[in-house]
Amino acid sequence: MGSHILDALNVRVEGQGEKFLVFAHGFGTDQSAWQRILPFFTPYYRVILFDLVCAGSVNPDYFNFRRYTNLEAYVDDLLNILDTLGVDRCFYVGHSVSAMIGILASIRRPELFTKLIMIGASPRFLNDKDYHGGFEQEEIESVFVAMEANYEAWVKGFAPLAVGADVPAAVREFSRTLFNMRPDITLFVSRTVFNSDLRGILGLVKVPCCIIQTSKDVSVPASVAKYLKNHLGGKATVEMLRTEGHLPHLSAPAMLAPVIRRALSR
Numbered sequence: 001m002g003s004h005i006l007d008a009l010n011v012r013v014e015g016q017g018e019k020f021l022v023f024a025h026g027f028g029t030d031q032s033a034w035q036r037i038l039p040f041f042t043p044y045y046r047v048i049l050f051d052l053v054c055a056g057s058v059n060p061d062y063f064n065f066r067r068y069t070n071l072e073a074y075v076d077d078l079l080n081i082l083d084t085l086g087v088d089r090c091f092y093v094g095h096s097v098s099a100m101i102g103i104l105a106s107i108r109r110p111e112l113f114t115k116l117i118m119i120g121a122s123p124r125f126l127n128d129k130d131y132h133g134g135f136e137q138e139e140i141e142s143v144f145v146a147m148e149a150n151y152e153a154w155v156k157g158f159a160p161l162a163v164g165a166d167v168p169a170a171v172r173e174f175s176r177t178l179f180n181m182r183p184d185i186t187l188f189v190s191r192t193v194f195n196s197d198l199r200g201i202l203g204l205v206k207v208p209c210c211i212i213q214t215s216k217d218v219s220v221p222a223s224v225a226k227y228l229k230n231h232l233g234g235k236a237t238v239e240m241l242r243t244e245g246h247l248p249h250l251s252a253p254a255m256l257a258p259v260i261r262r263a264l265s266r
Contacts, residue, residue: 005080008062011050013085015042019114020087021264022048024078026096026120027193028162028186029177029247030055033095036253040261048090050081052098054189056180063185071097071196075104082112091264093117095249096219097193104198106207116209117263119256120246121228122220123198131199134221140194144187151183161218164245165252173250202231209236210263212256216244239263 005011010031015021021041023034031049041047051057052074067073078101082090091114094102099121106113124133126140146154159175178186209232213225222240229236239259243252 003084005077006084008058009050009053009077009081010057011048011081011085013046013048014038015045015047017043017045019045020048020090021045022078022082022090022092022094024050024092024094024098024102025052025055026094026098026247027054027189028174028181029095029250030057030180032057032177033173033247033249037249037257037260040257045091048081048085048087053077054181054185056177056182060182060185063182065188068189068192070192071101071104071198074098074101075108078102078105079109079112088112089114091115091117093119093260094121095119096121096246100196100198103202103205107201107204110207113207115264116205116207117212117260118209118228119212119248120214120217120220121211122224123202123228123231124196125194125219126197131227132221132223134219134224135194143194144190147183147187147190151186152179155179162246163251164214164216164218164247165243167245167251170245170247170250174247199231202228203233205232206234208234210266211236211238212241212248212259212263213238214241214243214245214248217246219246237263237266 025033030051092102099118126133155178163170211225225238248256
């Protein structure tokens with residue numbers, strides 16, 4: 001796709017330094033979610049920012065419902081971006097679903113990644129007999145029904161729950177980017193994410209990983225961070241943040257940024 005993908009997914013490179021640092025946003029946001037922590041990194045790294053194809057900031061015509069049925073298509077996009085920019089080595093920070101996209105990319109191209117830093121990551125959101133993902137199938141289905149029935153009402157209910165912490169500005173920001181998404185794309189991507197199960201491939205990840213988890217996250221139980229640490233194939237550490245919510249880069253950037261910087265230096 002070459003330079004087309006850079007335009008289509010609003011790729012930007014900011015900052016200075018010799019090392020590349022990728023920030024990949026999660027479901028329901030776009031690259032603007034990183035704005036509060038960028039100043040902590042741009043003096044030291046060349047920071048790569050982009051939007052997932054499902055983000056509201058991307059022309060919805062680029063979202064191919066036949067292609068983006070699983071996370072591998074998003075991995076293709078990420079690797080295309082890095083190849084087009086001529087990146088041969090980078091640090092990668094991925095939030096939520098983008099943490100899993102980073103994991104899959106590192107299995108395909110381990111030489112490309114120095115370290116993966118995962119925020120609010122989950123290999124599977126659904127509970128299983130020996131695994132606590134946080135949701136039962138019926139709960140997930142009721143979420144899909146609510147999204148389809150009244151998207152605006154769903155956003156107004158979901159955004160405060162996801163942010164968790166009492167930070168109205170973060171709730172407004174998350175609501176804004178959710179409302180920017182086309183509802184049918186939001187529902188389609190939600191189904192893809194919530195029905196994913198990447199537990200079986202965790203052992204193939206050899207790139208060092210840092211798992212960052214808040215003390216209370218409505219989307220990801222703290223036990224999932226421990227599960228990831230125990231099942232990833234390479235060295236993995238867990239950092240617990242003393243704050244609530246699934247989006248600490250929106251709600252607690254001054255707390256999150258030093259933890260990321262420390263992980264990058266190790």
